[in-house]
Amino acid sequence: MARSSQTQMAVLGGLSIEPMTAYALREAIRDVLGHFWSESFGQIYPTLQTLEEEGHVRRREGPRARSSVFEITGSGTARLIELLTEPIRGTPPRDGLLLRLFFGRTLGRERCRGLLEAARDTALKNLQGYESLQTQLSAQEGDTPDWPFIEVTIRAGIHHSRATIAWADESLAALGDPAGHPEPEEPQP
Amino acid sequence: MARSSQTQMAVLGGLSIEPMTAYALREAIRDVLGHFWSESFGQIYPTLQTLEEEGHVRRREGPRARSSVFEITGSGTARLIELLTEPIRGTPPRDGLLLRLFFGRTLGRERCRGLLEAARDTALKNLQGYESLQTQLSAQEGDTPDWPFIEVTIRAGIHHSRATIAWADESLAALGDPAGHPEPEEPQP
């Protein structure tokens, strides 16, 4: 029973697009899957080693001395499908922002507002990134059979960024008034 | 320079509410912070050990033989504030659902729809959980100074669940037609 490694899935998936060196693989994962996945060198090299021993990838001479280009084999493709079909292994949640806000009374209201504003800013920046990525890629690869699936992942980022912005705004309003008086009312005409 | 441990923050935070045994601490973290944080026994015990050696928690005799109740000390509270003030250490993303959808052409359209429907279902269930938790807790603790901060974390869950549901619906529609004909066009008048 082959050990179920999350890294194997990403590595085989990357190589299923095109053969690459380990270095390029990491770059690709960072740039293309970066919004929802990440791998480190410390994992990629041993994983490629294992996959080679199991016959799921083949090593070829790379463009440089002592560099290797890896390509996926037939059994590697089968293994990829097997891994993709496996039940999703949910990573246990670890949200440092929400943990700090939960202990907000200890941390202090002002610092909480600062955290919320920072979260809002990065979410806004991410949102803009997703949107430009979407228009750019849809023009570029809108006809490939992969595009509908890729777009789904981008739209996940868009939805989540919007949700984060709305939540941060709402929370800033809720934590807005210094303790005591309930809310700064709009002046009524 | 004390090693920056995420677990220390959660443990000290929990003990800042009230003294507890290690077991109860884990229960509390699972039940109260469970929506955005998790700790395992394997981390809690050695962390309590370390904190005791550093004088940040004090061990007392528990209700049973060989059981200990831990309470936070003055230096522990200071340490907690120090940890809460530290910059947020972002966990690298690892979303198994989006990874599978990205390789959707390999996985197959039908299986992707299945994954999306499952994600939608759990998000809906979570949403209902958050909403009932909000009404229940707001009646119960609505007056405590902790409540505004706790509510912020619950509303984060609500916003994210709603975003997930909307995204899943949108994506199911986008992947709706069986492969072949590109898109069910609106009939032109």
Place this chain on the structure above:
DNA sequence: TGCTAGAAATATCTGGCAGATACAAGGAGG
């Protein structure tokens, strides 16, 4: 031609952390 800076590429090690597992002891119910 040679020098240097930086990028590309390969590799290893440390330590946080999850999950599984084992085990002790008391309470509840039969």
Place this chain on the structure above:
DNA sequence: CCTCCTTGTATCTGCCAGATATTTCTAGCA
């Protein structure tokens, strides 16, 4: 008294991120 469930304590394996060291190639510059 027996057995199961809950409470409670503790350890071990293995995944994985991040930092770091090292070598090779490329480009710019003199």
